[in-house]
Amino acid sequence: MDEALAKKLRILADAAKYDASCSSSGAPKRKAGKDELGSTTGSGICHAYTPDGRCISLLKILLTNYCLFDCAYCINRRSSNVQRARFSVQEVVTLTVEFYKRNYIEGLFLSSGIIKSPDYTMELLTRVAKSLRRDHGFRGYIHLKSIPEASPWLIEEAGLYADRLSINVELPTEASLQTLAPEKDGATILNAMAQVAERIVEAKAERRRFSPAGQSTQVIVGADATTDEALIRKSAHLYGSVGLKRVYYSAFSPIPEGSGILPLKAPPLQREHRLYQADWLIRYYDFSADDVADAADDGMFSLDIDPKLAWALKNRHRFPVDVNTGDREMLLRVPGLGARAVDKIIKARRHTRLRLDDVARLSSALKRARPFLIAADYTPGGLTDRLDLRSRLVEPAQQLSLF
Template sequence: MQLIDKLSILADAAKYDASCASSGAPKRSSRGKDGLGSTNGMGICHSYTPDGRCVSLLKILLTNFCLYDCQYCINRRSSDVPRARFNPEEVVTLTLDFYRRNCVSGLFLSSGIIRSADYTMEQLVEVARLLREEHQFRGYIHLKTIPDADPALIALAGRYADRLSVNIELPTDQSLQTLAPEKNIGSIRQAMHTIHTGEQNVRDEPRAPRFAPAGQSTQMIIGADATDDSTILHSAQTLYSHFKLRRVYYSAFSPIPNSPGSVPLAAPPLLREHRLYQADFLLRGYGFQADELLKGPGDLALDIDPKLAWALNNRDLFPLDLNRADPSLIARIPGIGLRTTQRLVELRRQRRIRYEDLTRMRCLLDKARPFIITSDYKPSQAQCSSEYLHQQLRDRPQPQQLGLWA
């Protein structure tokens, strides 16, 4: 098979893995004769990371052959999709060629399981080793970790990669046992623990060799089973707490050709995935707990965002006087973010906050107005009804443009 044909198959097969953001990668310079692949160079990047840099990644699988028969996966053993496999040298060639064409500045590499977990992990590590040691590649490398692989191989991967990820796949142990019985939740958590230990060792000993400086991430598939959003968010909260993950990614289940009867035949609403990302951001950035966003079992509301839903369920806390309120509560006001909260706190050290200050700071006043008090503004009683606000502030579906002959 020609290299271009392999690339077509294995790039398409990698699109189902969402956990490939590159935030947290260290800045490196490629000045000098021994450097290649700076992650902060100009003109070579096509997507922005949360820390403001542009990094585009070559996102491929080493192979889509797989020993496992996970029911939700298009590359499962029983699937009839076209198969292909790169050797490590071919992945290295592609990465360097795409870099020299200013198409990418990094690599995201995952794989199906071939021969054994250890063999597959050895192949992934060899790609990273060749790039780093043979070609002095200083670009971003994200390796998908094979859970059952020897911890020594995972530790070696952390020496070469900027980020490692171990996909937990499904939110509950029961779902994993039902849809992917060949996988072991214990080995997945053990791999996460190995990576977390490597990160801790570097933090505790500054002279220790580098280890996955961009941390680790994971992915959950949403809608492949009946797990509700409350369980999903509690699972994510546990992962953040126990393993200090940088991100949990959520991927709406996509029905695949000739799907088995054990998985749904229809995809969940993409808006559900979006609400989970919003809720996850509140967990990571705003200090929310999963129990605050969803009290008891159930799903997040689709018509309003989780922050607004929380505010409507806690009307006794509002409206807040911006000149007196604790900053942590100000950040929880719908339409006001963390950066704006910091600016408001700095401003009120100089003078009292007025309504026009919020306009100048470009707050989302349609959402914030019913929840705030300033020196010259206070919402009326009629504006404070939760039912009224739910109707007024809910997201309206975007109108669809009709075709010319509709």
């Protein structure tokens, strides 16, 4: 690789690190045929490296970090004093193909600042994916960050070649967008997401290819005064209205020479973690947005206990749950029992009455579950109602487990 291209890679890979909405989950399984290149698997992709040596799943870069927009929270805004670079379409295609041949990557995540116009930028992003698919027979994973202000037909064309499209909502409220990103419009963003959702549904019905891994989005946490409850309600609305695969929560990072309207400090990373846990409750644990909101205090999730435990402590009258007779919905709400553990419990209890030791073999977090469940040889007595139960179940500060 020549030095000029290597320099661009260093700049544009680093510039892409703030974009969290990057995942291969949901991509169809594909293997390369004759004269084709790359593959995807159901378990995701791996073996990608950034210039600083970090192992990631995709070659994650920006086409350019030049940008017409001046979003206050973005390091690449037009008024930012950062080193700029721009790849050509062919350079991105060459990097992707050559990195794959060296077994560095199995896919590409490509985003970009806005140059000349949204349509011009979206066309360049699509040309990269189109060239990889058509000219090189690339069968690996491609994730394109779509430009919501671009023409609908350009976004539709991108979906023909990308495995996943993502359109970032950036901030959860229109008021926050007007303050921190006045050149962006919330209605335009949601309309573009709805358009992608419609095309995905149509393509599935017609058994043709269009963004087969769905679409995702990213929201910035801590750049404004939006509460955790409002963020989760926004996510629940998007999951229901446009069928998102994932919402990514990205903790705001203070940037050099940032605007005076931005916070001086980043929010605690534990806040981002709690939002992911709350999001998980909606997606996999049959919690409604109202249920999850009930776990918050004054709109914010506690940093010392996860939202599922917080909900259980506020709803002690619904516990304990008998592992041998309780329905799946309530077992999913027992702190310490994950979805897989619950399914194993339901399967096992068809053949025998489960004892506490049996539950321990099916779940690695029995300590948190004990006060909230009944087994054949165990009842928690007054443990569920103990006033000090919360303090006894607080996670160690360094622990970041998912329930």
